Amino acid sequence: MIMSAYELSLIAIVSINVMLALSLNIITGLCGQVSLGHAAFFGAGAYTCGVLAGLGVPMYATMAAAAVVAGLLGFLVGLASLRVREDFLAITTMGVGFVFVGFVRKQNWLGAEMGLSNIPDHGLGETGFVVLCIALVVLMSLLTIYVKHSWLGFGFTAVADDEDTTRTLGLDVASYKLTAFVLGTLLAGVAGTLYAYFTRFLVPGAFGFGISISILAMVIVGGVGSVWGVIIAAVTLTLLPEFIRVVNDYKIFIYGLLLLLTMRFLPGGLADLARRRHLLFGYKRSG
Amino acid sequence: MLYLELALQGLVNGSMYAVVAVGLTLIYGLLRILHVAHAGLFTLGAYTTVLLTNALGSLALGTAVSMLVVGLCGMVIYRLLYEPLLEQPPYVALIASIGLFISMEEGYRILFGPYGNSFSSAWLTARISLGPFNMAAADFAMLLGAVVLLVFLAALMSRTRLGMAWRATVTDAAMARSFGVDTIKVRYGIFFMASAFAAAAGSLVAVLNNLVEPTMGSVPSYKSLAIIVLGGLGNVGGTLLAALLLGVIEAFGTIYTGAYLDRDAIAFVFLIAVLMFRPEGLFTAK
Numbered sequence: 252m253i254m255s256a257y258e259l260s261l262i263a264i265v266s267i268n269v270m271l272a273l274s275l276n277i278i279t280g281l282c283g284q285v286s287l288g289h290a291a292f293f294g295a296g297a298y299t300c301g302v303l304a305g306l307g308v309p310m311y312a313t314m315a316a317a318a319v320v321a322g323l324l325g326f327l328v329g330l331a332s333l334r335v336r337e338d339f340l341a342i343t344t345m346g347v348g349f350v351f352v353g354f355v356r357k358q359n360w361l362g363a364e365m366g367l368s369n370i371p372d373h374g375l376g377e378t379g380f381v382v383l384c385i386a387l388v389v390l391m392s393l394l395t396i397y398v399k400h401s402w403l404g405f406g407f408t409a410v411a412d413d414e415d416t417t418r419t420l421g422l423d424v425a426s427y428k429l430t431a432f433v434l435g436t437l438l439a440g441v442a443g444t445l446y447a448y449f450t451r452f453l454v455p456g457a458f459g460f461g462i463s464i465s466i467l468a469m470v471i472v473g474g475v476g477s478v479w480g481v482i483i484a485a486v487t488l489t490l491l492p493e494f495i496r497v498v499n500d501y502k503i504f505i506y507g508l509l510l511l512l513t514m515r516f517l518p519g520g521l522a523d524l525a526r527r528r529h530l531l532f533g534y535k536r537s538g
Numbered sequence: 539m540l541y542l543e544l545a546l547q548g549l550v551n552g553s554m555y556a557v558v559a560v561g562l563t564l565i566y567g568l569l570r571i572l573h574v575a576h577a578g579l580f581t582l583g584a585y586t587t588v589l590l591t592n593a594l595g596s597l598a599l600g601t602a603v604s605m606l607v608v609g610l611c612g613m614v615i616y617r618l619l620y621e622p623l624l625e626q627p628p629y630v631a632l633i634a635s636i637g638l639f640i641s642m643e644e645g646y647r648i649l650f651g652p653y654g655n656s657f658s659s660a661w662l663t664a665r666i667s668l669g670p671f672n673m674a675a676a677d678f679a680m681l682l683g684a685v686v687l688l689v690f691l692a693a694l695m696s697r698t699r700l701g702m703a704w705r706a707t708v709t710d711a712a713m714a715r716s717f718g719v720d721t722i723k724v725r726y727g728i729f730f731m732a733s734a735f736a737a738a739a740g741s742l743v744a745v746l747n748n749l750v751e752p753t754m755g756s757v758p759s760y761k762s763l764a765i766i767v768l769g770g771l772g773n774v775g776g777t778l779l780a781a782l783l784l785g786v787i788e789a790f791g792t793i794y795t796g797a798y799l800d801r802d803a804i805a806f807v808f809l810i811a812v813l814m815f816r817p818e819g820l821f822t823a824k
Contacts, residue, residue: 285629331810335817338572338628342767343813345760346806353803460760464636471633504644510637515619518626 259381263449265489266384267442272469272485273391273478274438279467280476281395281404282431283411284332285341288348289466292436294458295351296321296443298361301453305369310448317447318440325436329429336414348463355455366454373448384445391438395478398434407431411476472513474522484521544789550677550746552785553684556778557739559762559769560691561732567708567772568728570628571620574635576736577759578642579615583608583737584744584754585650592658601741605734612733613726621725639759646752654751657744676746683742687735688778694731695774704728708772761802764809768820776821783820784808 254262275289296317303313328347335343355361362368373380398404406427409417418424447453465488473484491509492502517524558580565573583604591600619638623631666675695701706714707724715721739758744750765784769777784805791804799807812820 279629285632331814335813338566338570338771339767339813339817339819341572341629341632342763343810346764346809349760349802349806350799350810353800353806354798356800356803357798467629468633468636471629475627475629500648501644504641504648507637507640507642507644511619511634511641512637514630514634514637515622518623518630 256377259377260449261490261493262381263384263445265486266381266388267445267449268466268469268489269388269482269485270391270442270445271439271466272473272481273388273395274435274442275466276435276470276473276476276478276481277395277398277407277438278431278435279470280481281399281407281411282428283407283475284428284431285337285344285467286328286463287341287345287460287467288328288351288463289344289435289439290458290460290462291348291351292321292325292439293443293446293462293466294355294453294455295324296440297447297453297458298355298367298443299440300444300447301367301370302361304371304447305367307371310373310375310444313447314441314444317444318437321440321443322433322437325432325439326429328436329432332428332432333425345460345463348458348460352455352459355458362453364455366452368452370447370451370453372451380448387441387445391441392478392482394438399476399478403427403430408476468510472510472520474520477520477522480520480522480525544793545786546673546677548786548789549782550680550785551788552782553681554739554743554746555758555761555765555785556781557684557687557735557742558758559765559777559781560688560774561728561735562762563766563769563772563774563777564704564708564728565732566766568711568725569620569624569631571631572628572635572763573620574632574759574763575615575638575642576732577755577762578639579608579612579733580736580740580743580758581642581646581750581752581755582611582740583733584740584750585646585655586737587741588655588657588744588750595659597657597745601738604741605737608737609730609734612729612736615733616725616729639755643752643755650752652752654749654754656748656750674746676748680742680746683738687738691731691735691774700727757802761805764805768809768812770819770821773819773821776819780820 271289271293275286278284278286278289299317299320300313303316304310308316328344331343332340356364375383398407406417406422409420409422410424410427414424469485469488470481472488473481488506492506495502495505498505513520519526558576562573562576565571565576586604586607587597587600590603591597594600615638619634620631623634666673666678695705703714703719704724704727706717706719707721711721714724740750740754743754761784765781766777768780768784787808788801788805791799792801795804
């Protein structure tokens, strides 16, 4: 064993958050649909996995089922995104998040307030599980980069930039939006599976509004649409509270303040920082 | 009788939502910003009122000073945070606002402790009997306070030149400017008034519960967003009706569907259902 259990669990948490950020990046970053309820899809995946795993279903099957359930829910919300736009959509997705948590809280078969706790071990061992997490992060990163540079990605960018013009040009805006929602929520469902096996204990509060906000914060601090920016932001924002544990009592205060200051002084996110440096060096060289 | 009491309870909650949300919808109409930190000012107002009232011994004076101080804080937030972000996509200001709200809540916890503060002398613990109703004086004060504030706002908006300038700016800032309205002053004015209203709502809730807590702004923070969307973003009249309606629906929903959904979920099921049929909210802004 090269790494301690603490370090391994940290890697697992970081991986899960990177996956969540990447999955939301498809919806919000690439396709421009702001979602304030992404934790609901994460939760739908986690609970699907939790219930099935409790019945003895093996991991690959629970993961597939979780992705399907989250993706279906994403399809429904995607349909809603065809009705409402921009700020209305943001609040609708926020509503979806609250309805999900409020529903789970009252379901005894999902453990209600007490939580779902009979999730079996994944059987991969600590190191094996972390390897799986990292492998999935790499896969999702490659998938996102591929999508971004495919025709699908160009369609997403067009929808994000100007929906009406895209429609005028004859592109099917509705199917692009639905694809973005299904793809993004499906991947959130996969992240939910890993979370369920990782904690082996699910409570509704773990998928609340605060989690949706922190996933969205990763995407926006990273710089919407930028795969690398989003990955770096997800890693940083996840580890930040660990690094500033010395000031434990102030860590959430500092987190909020950093969010505020990043947006105030770097509205384009980390990706913009890289772009600006590039411009700066380019200018110096030519001058 | 149960129906009436539920409706009344709903109206009490709804009137609190209304006083918070009316400022939020004006700010949205003005700048297209979802000002989540508004709920942080609500909590700041509640704390300031409790601390000042305990120090000065007068609830009225405490609330007045609190509204003034929090109103100024709102102007500072506009100047330092939102004004530089107006050219950015709307989610930038949204995340900045959420960041500010998180630090505000944490700040109150660090400064005033996690368990909350109370008035040193209990205000309005009496109960009032009004015909068939028997309601707590604090509930009554909430309704009355909300009505006074909202009537004041309605008069200001519809009867004064200042209100006319505000309405013109919210409807079409460029046009208002070309007619000689100082739209920058209007922004400060609206932020001051909206924040002072949030402080008043916080103070009313403080009286109602005789308790202020660092997290008391959490529920208003997202509930008021739902309300201004229901009311048709930027529409003041629609927001008032949506607030009262949501309060009543929550009160009834908690009794009849409480076994399946919690209070927040009921509010948002209603919101989503409405938006699917009327994507621009119940009362579309003209």
